[in-house]
Amino acid sequence: MRYLYFTLFIFSSFFINAQHLNLYLNENNDINKYVYSDKFNFHTSFKPVLKSSISFSTDSLLLSNYPIKHKNKYLKNVFSDNLFTLRGDDYYVTVSPTISFTLGVETIEKKNTFNNTRGYLVEGVLGEKISFSTSFSENQSVFPNYLDTFIRKNNVVPGQGYARIFKNTGFDYAMSSGYVSYKPNKMFLLQFGHGKHFIGDGYRSLLLSDNSFNYPFLKIQTNFSKIQYTNLYCELMDINYFKTHSIDNIDQMGYPKKYLSSHYLSYNFTTKFNISLFESVVWRMNHAPGVKGFDINYLNPIAMLRPIEFSLNSPDNVLIGLNSKYILKKSYLYGQLIVDEFSLNDLRKDNGFWGNKIGYQLGYKMFDALSIKRLSLQAEYNYVRPYTYAHHNPQQNYAHYNQPLAHPLGANFSELLFLFNYKYRRLEVSGKIIFSKHGGKVLNDPTSYGNDLYFSTGNYAEQEGLVSMGTGRPSDFGIQIYQGNLTKIEYKSLNISYIINPLTNLKLNFGLILRNQNNENGSLNTRFFNFGLISDIFNYYYDI
Numbered sequence: 001m002r003y004l005y006f007t008l009f010i011f012s013s014f015f016i017n018a019q020h021l022n023l024y025l026n027e028n029n030d031i032n033k034y035v036y037s038d039k040f041n042f043h044t045s046f047k048p049v050l051k052s053s054i055s056f057s058t059d060s061l062l063l064s065n066y067p068i069k070h071k072n073k074y075l076k077n078v079f080s081d082n083l084f085t086l087r088g089d090d091y092y093v094t095v096s097p098t099i100s101f102t103l104g105v106e107t108i109e110k111k112n113t114f115n116n117t118r119g120y121l122v123e124g125v126l127g128e129k130i131s132f133s134t135s136f137s138e139n140q141s142v143f144p145n146y147l148d149t150f151i152r153k154n155n156v157v158p159g160q161g162y163a164r165i166f167k168n169t170g171f172d173y174a175m176s177s178g179y180v181s182y183k184p185n186k187m188f189l190l191q192f193g194h195g196k197h198f199i200g201d202g203y204r205s206l207l208l209s210d211n212s213f214n215y216p217f218l219k220i221q222t223n224f225s226k227i228q229y230t231n232l233y234c235e236l237m238d239i240n241y242f243k244t245h246s247i248d249n250i251d252q253m254g255y256p257k258k259y260l261s262s263h264y265l266s267y268n269f270t271t272k273f274n275i276s277l278f279e280s281v282v283w284r285m286n287h288a289p290g291v292k293g294f295d296i297n298y299l300n301p302i303a304m305l306r307p308i309e310f311s312l313n314s315p316d317n318v319l320i321g322l323n324s325k326y327i328l329k330k331s332y333l334y335g336q337l338i339v340d341e342f343s344l345n346d347l348r349k350d351n352g353f354w355g356n357k358i359g360y361q362l363g364y365k366m367f368d369a370l371s372i373k374r375l376s377l378q379a380e381y382n383y384v385r386p387y388t389y390a391h392h393n394p395q396q397n398y399a400h401y402n403q404p405l406a407h408p409l410g411a412n413f414s415e416l417l418f419l420f421n422y423k424y425r426r427l428e429v430s431g432k433i434i435f436s437k438h439g440g441k442v443l444n445d446p447t448s449y450g451n452d453l454y455f456s457t458g459n460y461a462e463q464e465g466l467v468s469m470g471t472g473r474p475s476d477f478g479i480q481i482y483q484g485n486l487t488k489i490e491y492k493s494l495n496i497s498y499i500i501n502p503l504t505n506l507k508l509n510f511g512l513i514l515r516n517q518n519n520e521n522g523s524l525n526t527r528f529f530n531f532g533l534i535s536d537i538f539n540y541y542y543d544i
Helices: 002-011 013-018 029-035 058-064 073-080 145-154 241-245 305-311 344-349 460-464
Strands: 084-087 091-106 111-126 130-142 164-166 170-182 188-195 215-224 227-237 257-268 273-284 317-328 331-341 357-366 375-384 413-424 427-440 485-501 506-519 522-535
Touching: 029 058, 029 375, 029 413, 073 485, 091 130, 091 506, 111 522, 130 164, 145 522
Parallel strands: none
Antiparallel strands: 084 091, 091 111, 091 522, 111 130, 130 170, 164 170, 170 188, 188 215, 215 227, 227 257, 257 273, 273 317, 317 331, 331 357, 357 375, 375 413, 413 427, 427 485, 485 506, 506 522
């Protein structure tokens, strides 16, 4: 049976060409082992990756590692298929539940936690050119201490939307997503929806990640020869605006909007070596008095955004970056560079100029590590200088819904992480060890030290009388990494799972988190374990 599935995943040409559906953003090393191979010419860094851009059936590949042992139709649907499938000559629609029922204990504070998630995932293919997906989840949760602190401070559950108080100790929140893909030919893809994206080949991204909440988007992707060119247009929201501006009747007003336009050019020099160029601009619309609306100049799909910004004498926030990978035998090296602002003269003088707002990432990942089949190991280092992604006017920062659009720590940090994942039949064991340092806010000090992207980098807050946005940077020069309230975090986690259904990643999971946080305000330690039934298809970055 295993060899039958392998044959199917190589030769199932109809569904390969018809499935213009996205792969889930969660890491699946069974798939990545083949995607990150020098035998193919895939563009891997702009995610989610389209299934039809991969020359094999990912579903059949997944099932080849989990042979069907049940002839009963209903048991088959539970263990190796979608719950419901509607199929015709040139269409099919699948429906699956998405659930998370967990119970846990935070032992230091002796706090009981739980998560109750009910939702659905519907995906479909209509003919050879159109595909669609939609999902929804309703959640009630009580979180361990460090996440509870984060949520109460930011009013959002990491990556999952606005948090409303539930029975004093918990939170109620919901999230929906969906998209429609139209692929008229092999060269072009048009996708419109509400969701997230990730740019990079590592665990974190310094360019664009799925760390924040969903947003409306339009994606145009062009493939020819060794080139993939992606245009991404997004509408973002600032849920802090009414709070900082003391505006009444906010229940009758929508959150202020800002827009993001991104270009991403990926070039495969060989099947092993890729370099990709990134540029992005964030600008406000006219919810605030005196602010211009949608700027049609940024709709240009080809022109460089930085020259356009200069030509308009624009105060908009432009970032440029680079992503690269090199594939070795069953492993690959990867890296990123992000540049917000940059002065070469000041860099040469080594004078700590605040405007040198840059960051970089270096990483290495291997599959079938140590000659152990289905064992993956990964090491990654991230470094971002103070004030990167931030802006003179915080309403133009590189953030959405109270969270950074790139790394969850914002800026002014370094991070070293180690990941492992091992699968044996339906058993999965995974773990993380993360060491991070960042310069946070100093208690009762409105100065911006470059970590919080919602603080002004200049005197905008003073000009507008908005103390909650800070009073700007402490100086122009002498800016150092970790300035401010030095915060050190050690995060360790272990998950042991039994995979019930590989297509929806439904699993029984036991999780353990050990976390220590220390700064000048004191310490916050966490010892947390939980157990439950989860559909693990979305990334939730609880390792902050």
